[in-house]
Amino acid sequence: QVQLVESGGGLVQAGGSLRLSCAASGRTFSTYAMGWFRQAPGREREFVAGISATGLITQYADSVKGRFTVSRDNAKNTVYLQQNKLKPEDTAVYYCAATQRGSNWWSYGNEYEYWGQGTQVTVSS
Secondary structure: OOEEEEEOOEEEEOOOOEEEEEEEEOOOHHHOEEEEEEEOOOOOOEEEEEEOOOOOOEEEOOOOOOOEEEEEEOOOOEEEEEEOOOOHHHOEEEEEEEEOOOHHHOOOHHHOOEEOOOEEEEEEO
16 A cells, blocks of 8 residues: 655745655555646646656646656655746646556546645745
């Protein structure tokens, strides 16, 4: 079993940066691909980024490509989401999640086995 805890959210002005972290418990973290999702009030949850178990493969939603970077440190059981050039429309609760499915499935939230509680990111204009 994997337990996930996000941190690093906060209030930032448009154009600013944040680095989200997702700390995982359990010895099997390095066998899971990890995803970041977000959900804004009144909107459906959406895929943001994914990273393979080894960290060699990454995937991004078009809306964040070129601004966000996902990475992981398996020695620290942690996955990161570096957010640059933030926009007000990036405001949402951000969740990390773990899956053993391949990259074709990363954008589908139902394919993830474990979820964190989320961290709020608010971008002011």
